[in-house]
Amino acid sequence: MSQPLVFRWGIISTGMIANVFVKDLLVDPKTRDVHDVVHKVTAIGSRSVTKAQEFIDSVLESDKASAKAYGSYAEVYADKDVDVIYVATPHTYHYENAMDAIKAKKHVLCEKPVTVNAAELRSLLAAAKENNVFFMEAMWTRFHPLSLEFKEISESGVLGLPIAMHADLSVDFGIKDLPKTHRILDPMLGGGPLLDLGPYPLVWAIMALFEHPSNKYSQPSISGSMVMTPITGVDSNTSFTLSFSKADLSAQAVLSCSINAAGLEPGATIRYEKGVIKIAGPLYCPQSFTVQYFEKGKVVREETRNFEYAGRGMHFQADEVARCVRDGKIESEVWSHKKYLLEMDIFDEVRRQGGYVLPPGVEKVTA
Numbered sequence: 001m002s003q004p005l006v007f008r009w010g011i012i013s014t015g016m017i018a019n020v021f022v023k024d025l026l027v028d029p030k031t032r033d034v035h036d037v038v039h040k041v042t043a044i045g046s047r048s049v050t051k052a053q054e055f056i057d058s059v060l061e062s063d064k065a066s067a068k069a070y071g072s073y074a075e076v077y078a079d080k081d082v083d084v085i086y087v088a089t090p091h092t093y094h095y096e097n098a099m100d101a102i103k104a105k106k107h108v109l110c111e112k113p114v115t116v117n118a119a120e121l122r123s124l125l126a127a128a129k130e131n132n133v134f135f136m137e138a139m140w141t142r143f144h145p146l147s148l149e150f151k152e153i154s155e156s157g158v159l160g161l162p163i164a165m166h167a168d169l170s171v172d173f174g175i176k177d178l179p180k181t182h183r184i185l186d187p188m189l190g191g192g193p194l195l196d197l198g199p200y201p202l203v204w205a206i207m208a209l210f211e212h213p214s215n216k217y218s219q220p221s222i223s224g225s226m227v228m229t230p231i232t233g234v235d236s237n238t239s240f241t242l243s244f245s246k247a248d249l250s251a252q253a254v255l256s257c258s259i260n261a262a263g264l265e266p267g268a269t270i271r272y273e274k275g276v277i278k279i280a281g282p283l284y285c286p287q288s289f290t291v292q293y294f295e296k297g298k299v300v301r302e303e304t305r306n307f308e309y310a311g312r313g314m315h316f317q318a319d320e321v322a323r324c325v326r327d328g329k330i331e332s333e334v335w336s337h338k339k340y341l342l343e344m345d346i347f348d349e350v351r352r353q354g355g356y357v358l359p360p361g362v363e364k365v366t367a
């Protein structure tokens with residue numbers, strides 16, 4: 001067997017999720033039966049070189065010798081030993097960080113929400129095409145083995161067509177006790193649940209309905225509603241409905257997210273003509289789902305599938321990035337550009353209907 005591709009990552013920021021992602025990159029790919037790629041972290045960029053070095057010392061452990069610590073993000077983009085940039089700054093920095101990386105001709109995996117509006121994303125995708133680099137939103141959930149198996153059952157026809165679904169992701173951030181500058185509260189950082197948690201209920205609607213072959217990638221109509229917190233004026237509770245009826249699918253998704261209430265239920269419940277699939281929360285990283293088969297409106301069979309792997313599950317998307325770059329692709333077919341363009345168009349519309357206006361200058365590109 002040929003040697004695996006060694007794929008070299010430059011990490012932008014030393015925050016919470018950069019830490020989790022890098023730990024997952026270091027998990028031996030063989031533990032998930034991957035033999036064609038391995039990941040190596042060659043550079044960490046931070047606004048502080050001390051933080052970058054501390055990150056290397058604490059997170060990279062035995063791999064630390066080959067990683068460089070930089071006190072600026074620009075130095076990571078310029079490093080010839082970096083193949084791909086992982087952007088893990090707050091939402092409102094994604095556009096500028098990803099654009100700088102693309103202009104330096106680096107491939108990019110950018111945390112969710114990929115940008116704060118659709119105009120920024122369109123500008124990034126145009127730049128990625130022009131510079132012939134791979135670009136993807138880091139929607140890790142789409143690449144989990146559980147998601148792939150869910151899609152197989154959902155699209156096999158065994159349950160008939162999907163008709164209706166509910167999905168929710170709610171996290172109690174304790175917002176009354178947080179500083180107003182925390183990224184979940186600060187409008188300058190795109191605070192609120194829609195941009196932070198909304199991508200997860202939405203990815204389940206994209207998998208179950210938008211990607212369903214009967215939908216033929218038709219766009220849904222969108223209806224949204226937001227409750228704002230008086231603390232900083234960002235949304236605290238948001239719900240949105242997507243109605244698909246333009247192709248051979250007639251189905252509706254009711255989606256919601258909150259930053260001041262916890263609870264794993266309901267996760268996602270997807271109702272089909274002949275049964276139901278229930279995805280256990282939390283929706284960003286479910287570990288099991290249950291399929292109920294109906295006859296004459298009654299459950300006649302029920303199966304639960306459980307999933308386990310080494311690491312947190314952020315490495316599956318990293319394998320996809322490495323393979324796409326190896327194969328000369330500028331987008332993933334699994335989480336393709338049109339899917340997160342839909343995400344951003346939906347979020348723009350929900351914010352418009354809900355009256356959430358980002359402060360002047362936060363959106364770097366506007367329509």
Ligand SMILES: NC(=O)C1=CN([C@@H]2O[C@H](COP(=O)(O)OP(=O)(O)OC[C@H]3O[C@@H](n4cnc5c(N)ncnc54)[C@H](OP(=O)(O)O)[C@@H]3O)[C@@H](O)[C@H]2O)C=CC1
Nearest residue numbers: 013014015016017018046047051088089090091111112113
């Ligand atoms: N996929 C997933 O499961 C998750 C994804 N995320 C996404 O990742 C992004 C980062 O979230 P998270 O890691 O929780 O955030 P953190 O606040 O923990 O980290 C953000 C990092 O960005 C850098 N940064 C650059 N500019 C700023 C600024 N003005 N204010 C604050 N930090 C800045 C800092 O690193 P430095 O000082 O080193 O430059 C900081 O440590 C978000 O967009 C979020 O949506 C978050 C959590 C989970």
Ligand SMILES: O=C1OC[C@@H](O)[C@H](O)[C@H]1O
Nearest residue numbers: 017112171184196197284
């Ligand atoms: O992506 C995420 O998933 C987990 C949440 O707690 C976090 O705020 C969010 O960014």
